[in-house]
Structure formats: C-alpha cells, structure tokens
Amino acid sequence: RTSRWAERGLIAHQNPATQGLFGIVQGAGFEDLRRQSAHDLVGMDFPGYSIGGLSVGESKAEMNRVLDFTTPMLPENKPRY
Structure with missing residues (x-):
C-alpha cells in the first residue's frame, strides 16, 4: 500500500519547480522490507x-x-534524509 500511495502522490505532483516530493522508504528494522520499498x-x-x-x-x-x-539503496545524486 505504501508504494501505491507514493505512486499516486508522484502522479498528483504537477509542479516540481516549486516543491519537491520525497519518497519515504518504510520497512521498520527489516532489511528485506526496506529493500523492496527502496x-x-x-x-x-x-x-x-x-x-x-x-x-x-x-x-x-x-x-x-x-x-x-x-x-546505500538510495541514489547518491539526490537528497536523502
């Protein structure tokens, strides 16, 4: 569900010049879930x-x-926090 919600938000985000929309990697402490989310x-x-x-x-x-x-699962050329 989290990935589907992220995709919907990205589609709805029509003006990237005025704001940035970040994808939020979820998965608690589980590496496999975080890997899939990322x-x-x-x-x-x-x-x-x-x-x-x-x-x-x-x-x-x-x-x-x-x-x-x-x-390390996330692109180095984009903001990460």
Whole structure:
C-alpha cells in the first residue's frame, strides 16, 4: 500500500519547480522490507528520499543499523534524509 500511495502522490505532483516530493522508504528494522520499498520508490524516480520510521523511540544502535543498510539503496545524486 505504501508504494501505491507514493505512486499516486508522484502522479498528483504537477509542479516540481516549486516543491519537491520525497519518497519515504518504510520497512521498520527489516532489511528485506526496506529493500523492496527502496526498489519501488527509486523506480518511480522521486526528487529525493526519506528513510521513514526512524528516531521514533528505537535505540541509537538500532537507528544506525537501519541507516547502514538502507542508505546505500538510495541514489547518491539526490537528497536523502
């Protein structure tokens, strides 16, 4: 559902000159789910990407673990946060 919602938002986003629409990579702490989410979103070619579901109460070690395997899945030439 998250990927379908992202696709709908991207289609509805008609004026990229005035704002950017970021795809939000989801999947909690599961690498396979994050990989699928990143794959789907990168295929839609968003102007930038967010790594969602972090800094919401998990430990710093868990946050860094997720960032370590998720960040390389995203294009380096676009904003990532």
